[in-house]
Amino acid sequence: xxxxxxxxxxxxxxxxxxxxxxxxxxxxxxxxxxxxxxxxxxxxxxxxxxxxxxxxxxxxxxxxxxxxxxxxxxxxxxxxxxxxxxxxxxxxxxxxxxxxxxxxxxxxxxxxxxxxxxxxxxxxxxxxxxxxxxxxxxxxxxxxxxxxxxxxxxxxxxxxxxxxxxxxxxxxxxxxxxxxxxxxxxxxxxxxxxxxxxxxxxxxxxxxxxxxxxxxxxxxxxxxxxxxxxxxxxxxxxxxxxxxxxxxxxxxxxxxxxxxxxxxxxxxxxxxxxxxxxxxxxxxxxxxxxxxxxx
Amino acid sequence: xxxxxxxxxxxxxxxxxxxxxxxxxxxxxxxxxxxxxxxxxxxxxxxxxxxxxxxxxxxxxxxxxxxxxxxxxxxxxxxxxxxxxxxxxxxxxxxxxxxxxxxxxxxxxxxxxxxxxxxxxxxxxxxxxxxxxxxxxxxxxxxxxxxxxxxxxxxxxxxxxxxxxxxxxxxxxxxxxxxxxxxxxxxxxxxxxxxxxxxxxxxxxxxxxxxxxxxxxxxxxxxxxxxxxxxxxxxxxxxxxxxxxxxxxxxxxxxxxxxxxxxxxxxxxxxxxxxxxxxxxxxxxxxxxxxxxxxxxxxxxxxxxxxxx
Amino acid sequence: xxxxxxxxxxxxxxxxxxxxxxxxxxxxxxxxxxxxxxxxxxxxxxxxxxxxxxxxxxxxxxxxxxxxxxxxxxxxxxxxxxxxxxxxxxxxxxxxxxxxxxxxxxxxxxxxxxxxxxxxxxxxxxxxxxxxxxxxxxxxxxxxxxxxxxxxxxxxxxxxxxxxxxxxxxxxxxxxxxxxxxxxxxxxxxxxxxxxxxxxxxxxxxxxxxxxxxxxxxxxxxxxxxxxxxxxxxxxxxxxxxxxxxxxxxxxx
Numbered sequence: 001x002x003x004x005x006x007x008x009x010x011x012x013x014x015x016x017x018x019x020x021x022x023x024x025x026x027x028x029x030x031x032x033x034x035x036x037x038x039x040x041x042x043x044x045x046x047x048x049x050x051x052x053x054x055x056x057x058x059x060x061x062x063x064x065x066x067x068x069x070x071x072x073x074x075x076x077x078x079x080x081x082x083x084x085x086x087x088x089x090x091x092x093x094x095x096x097x098x099x100x101x102x103x104x105x106x107x108x109x110x111x112x113x114x115x116x117x118x119x120x121x122x123x124x125x126x127x128x129x130x131x132x133x134x135x136x137x138x139x140x141x142x143x144x145x146x147x148x149x150x151x152x153x154x155x156x157x158x159x160x161x162x163x164x165x166x167x168x169x170x171x172x173x174x175x176x177x178x179x180x181x182x183x184x185x186x187x188x189x190x191x192x193x194x195x196x197x198x199x200x201x202x203x204x205x206x207x208x209x210x211x212x213x214x215x216x217x218x219x220x221x222x223x224x225x226x227x228x229x230x231x232x233x234x235x236x237x238x239x240x241x242x243x244x245x246x247x248x249x250x251x252x253x254x255x256x257x258x259x260x261x262x263x264x265x266x267x268x269x270x271x272x273x274x275x276x277x278x279x280x281x282x283x284x285x286x287x288x289x290x291x292x293x294x295x
Numbered sequence: 296x297x298x299x300x301x302x303x304x305x306x307x308x309x310x311x312x313x314x315x316x317x318x319x320x321x322x323x324x325x326x327x328x329x330x331x332x333x334x335x336x337x338x339x340x341x342x343x344x345x346x347x348x349x350x351x352x353x354x355x356x357x358x359x360x361x362x363x364x365x366x367x368x369x370x371x372x373x374x375x376x377x378x379x380x381x382x383x384x385x386x387x388x389x390x391x392x393x394x395x396x397x398x399x400x401x402x403x404x405x406x407x408x409x410x411x412x413x414x415x416x417x418x419x420x421x422x423x424x425x426x427x428x429x430x431x432x433x434x435x436x437x438x439x440x441x442x443x444x445x446x447x448x449x450x451x452x453x454x455x456x457x458x459x460x461x462x463x464x465x466x467x468x469x470x471x472x473x474x475x476x477x478x479x480x481x482x483x484x485x486x487x488x489x490x491x492x493x494x495x496x497x498x499x500x501x502x503x504x505x506x507x508x509x510x511x512x513x514x515x516x517x518x519x520x521x522x523x524x525x526x527x528x529x530x531x532x533x534x535x536x537x538x539x540x541x542x543x544x545x546x547x548x549x550x551x552x553x554x555x556x557x558x559x560x561x562x563x564x565x566x567x568x569x570x571x572x573x574x575x576x577x578x579x580x581x582x583x584x585x586x587x588x589x590x591x592x593x594x595x596x597x598x599x600x601x602x603x604x
Numbered sequence: 605x606x607x608x609x610x611x612x613x614x615x616x617x618x619x620x621x622x623x624x625x626x627x628x629x630x631x632x633x634x635x636x637x638x639x640x641x642x643x644x645x646x647x648x649x650x651x652x653x654x655x656x657x658x659x660x661x662x663x664x665x666x667x668x669x670x671x672x673x674x675x676x677x678x679x680x681x682x683x684x685x686x687x688x689x690x691x692x693x694x695x696x697x698x699x700x701x702x703x704x705x706x707x708x709x710x711x712x713x714x715x716x717x718x719x720x721x722x723x724x725x726x727x728x729x730x731x732x733x734x735x736x737x738x739x740x741x742x743x744x745x746x747x748x749x750x751x752x753x754x755x756x757x758x759x760x761x762x763x764x765x766x767x768x769x770x771x772x773x774x775x776x777x778x779x780x781x782x783x784x785x786x787x788x789x790x791x792x793x794x795x796x797x798x799x800x801x802x803x804x805x806x807x808x809x810x811x812x813x814x815x816x817x818x819x820x821x822x823x824x825x826x827x828x829x830x831x832x833x834x835x836x837x838x839x840x841x842x843x844x845x846x847x848x849x850x851x852x853x854x855x856x857x
Contacts, residue, residue, distance in 0.1 A: 034404075040407065087583050087587060090587050091587055091590050094586070094590040095547070095590070096350065096403050096404065096407065097539065097543055097547070098543060098586050098590045100350075100352070100407065100539075101539065101540055101582055101586050102582070102583050102587065104536055104540075104579075105579045105580065105581075105582030105583035105584075106583060107579070108575050108576070108578055108579025108582065109575075109576050109579035109580055109583070110579075111579075112573065112574070112575030112576030112577075112578075112579060113576055115572070115575065116573065116576070223532070223533075227411070227415070227532070230408065230411075231408070231412070234404070234405065234408045238404060238405070265423045266419060266423060268415075268419055269415070272411075272412035272413075272415045272416050273412070273416060276394075276409055276412045276413065276416075279397070279398075279401055279405060279408065279409050280397040280398075283400050283401050283405060284405065285405075348696075466719040466720065467719070469718060469719050469720065469721040470715070470718050470719040472729075473717075473718025473719070473721070473725055473729070474708065474711040474712065474718060474725070474729070475713050475714065475715045475718040475719075476718060477697070477708075478705065478708055478713065480694065480696055480701075481694045481697065481702075481705040481708075483694070483696055484693070484695055484696045485692040485693065485694050487656065487676070487688070487692055488692035488693070488694060488705075488765075488768075489694075489705070490655075490675070490677045490680075491654060491655075491656075491676045491677075491679075491680060491684075491685065491686050491769075492685070492705055492706050492707075492708045492768065492769075492771075492772055493677050493680030493681060493708045493709040493772065494677055494705075495675075495677045496677070502715055548696065
């Protein structure tokens with residue numbers, strides 16, 4: 001082994017953690033919706049896409065950055081609410097397969113609308129601060145990566161506070177454990193659904209906005225990002241917030257390492273190979289509990 | 296009661312015989328052939344999803360294995376089409392059998408994730424191994440010659456595919472009403488109840504998964520030879536979703552629903568061609584609409600409406 | 605040798621001992637009942653014996669063969685059948701098909717023969733249909749022979765499970781609260797059905813809350829409390845046992 005391995009390793013690690021943070025946000029979005037309604041929202045990736053594309057659109061329309069970003073978070077949250085109200089609530093007790101198709105339908109609609117109004121091109125916008133890479137032990141770290149990590153960490157902390165300290169957060173947790181019991185103690189479960197979908201849309205969008213200066217965006221990036229977020233959520237045990245964060249980082253890092261050391265062509269396959277391996281040996285993910293069927 | 300199911304088979308046979316004589320041109324005949332091929336794949340998938348209750352979000356992977364086995368083996372290694380087709384089916388079957396035990400310990404969303412992952416990995420391999428598969432551009436496939444007989448032209452293909460579909464429908468109707476099929480449906484209804492009467496649940500899930508994978512692969516080969524060209528889209532995640540949507544829109548656990556679902560969803564993109572740019576939006580809206588208002592699918596919903604079980 | 609011998613059986617769920625060191629033996633041909641207050645571990649005991657759970661400790665012998673930890677579908681081969689406290693009826697099938705599934709192991713289950721509907725399969729299925737209808741009559745479900753399972757009332761579904769279990773032609777039948785949720789008329793019908801089944805030579809192991817029924821039809825009774833064996837004996841013996849009385853009246857020290 002030559003002396004070059006450390007910088008290279010760090011380089012892969014940096015890019016892995018950066019994307020991983022965005023996966024973690026998407027995985028948190030999956031987890032929120034899954035806990036609130038037992039639905040896997042295949043439109044989650046489209047929130048990520050919307051975040052990036054809407055920011056591009058509002059910047060081009062001449063709005064200042066902070067306004068553009070706020071709008072690009074607010075609109076996907078609204079879209080999340082719309083999906084919940086129009087498509088999920090009317091069919092609450094449908095089979096898993098039916099719900100999956102509904103959310104995929106929603107994803108197609110979002111993607112189609114963006115394609116019509118914002119076009120098929122690839123877009124980006126400048127990083128939030130300097131574009132000058134920072135040198136660390138021979139590797140380079142983009143300032144935008146620090147933004148991604150910093151904001152993601154902030155979001156995670158804020159969510160942690162929300163769930164442990166606020167009444168609404170506790171109500172969401174209670175609903176995820178037992179909907180009926182939550183209703184019986186007077187929790188407005190319909191409001192819980194509403195907030196979960198809004199938060200989930202916002203989380204996805206934040207990830208998309210942060211990532212766009214590094215990875216670029218276009219109308220069709222949602223599906224892969226969303227599926228990888230789903231992988232991250234399942235790695236973490238589907239339903240566990242901490243699991244989602246760890247899962248996101250793990251998927252991001254392994255993907256970057258795999259792309260660097262094994263094959264960049266198979267980069268996209270790595271998260272899926274990882275999840276198959278994990279599920280083969282741990283059927284409920286790394287953080288999922290053991291279940292015993294009652295008969 | 297069940298015998299009356301075969302009445303539908305006769306009706307369908309009559310329609311299939313008359314159809315080529317009323318269709319105005321080869322464009323519609325081509326559309327009909329693609330509908331019939333999809334109906335076959337969807338039928339196999341419905342046995343797995345609708346009857347055995349095990350979701351697969353990666354079934355296009357198996358279609359892709361068949362299509363590319365036919366394309367690659369006949370083009371690069373000069374295999375006979377029949378040999379290539381069987382090799383593809385064998386590969387799909389072996390792969391399905393290998394992953395079935397660990398995969399079908401999973402349930403619900405975890406199973407969805409695992410099958411989705413499997414399908415995506417297959418499609419990525421097809422896309423990346425450009426030296427063999429032509430990569431994203433795809434590759435041409437020779438005509439289907441069986442021994443000295445070559446199938447060519449829409450008319451011939453139409454009769455071949457019609458025959459395959461009718462036979463598969465007949466066999467599926469038999470199967471679900473046989474001891475094997477009842478065990479399969481029982482494990483869907485209650486896994487533990489099936490176990491205590493002696494159903495080796497893992498073995499049955501494996502068997503039906505392998506069956507539907509092999510069938511998907513065979514139909515993938517048929518598609519490749521018929522179209523004369525394959526692209527990685529055949530193995531894509533989106534194609535998997537299309538297939539599952541056909542199952543659900545037609546009706547889970549409905550044999551004839553599989554045909555209806557395949558016919559409708561194959562025709563839909565053609566019907567939407569006039570929407571210029573809005574196809575995706577309209578397609579997505581229709582999926583949502585159908586599932587919200589008919590979560591059980593078309594055939595079971597209509598059957599319930601007209602008081603038939 | 606007893607048909608079923610359970611010795612020192614225990615099951616621990618995350619620190620909770622649901623069943624503790626329970627031993628008993630069931631002779632062939634009798635009705636053996638397991639009773640006890642809610643949470644006494646009766647259903648857990650059933651789930652251990654029928655292979656749904658794996659025991660933490662202890663042996664279970666059927667005909668002298670150790671069956672602890674053997675999968676449920678293997679146990680069916682040895683002549684074991686059961687019903688469930690929480691209904692496990694296949695709602696995606698007709699009532700008759702549910703019963704037919706019970707005969708699973710007695711049929712040719714080949715996939716290809718089934719798909720081609722070979723004459724042998726078709727003939728056997730026709731016979732089985734008649735046989736299943738006969739079983740439905742036996743359990744008093746003649747009115748539901750053409751019904752779909754999801755269109756049947758609760759009481760009928762409970763008996764449908766018994767018919768399904770009988771279709772397996774078991775040697776030992778485990779019934780988990782067959783009378784729960786039934787009205788008095790239905791209960792007495794199930795009562796006489798169990799008698800009939802036992803008289804036909806099938807050993808019946810029963811978990812039941814309806815004391816009248818238990819005292820009426822049981823040859824032997826096992827009383828569980830907090831996962832432990834409290835008493836065992838005939839109805840008369842159990843009824844006199846001071847520990848049993850205490851447990852049921854709740855006068856624990």
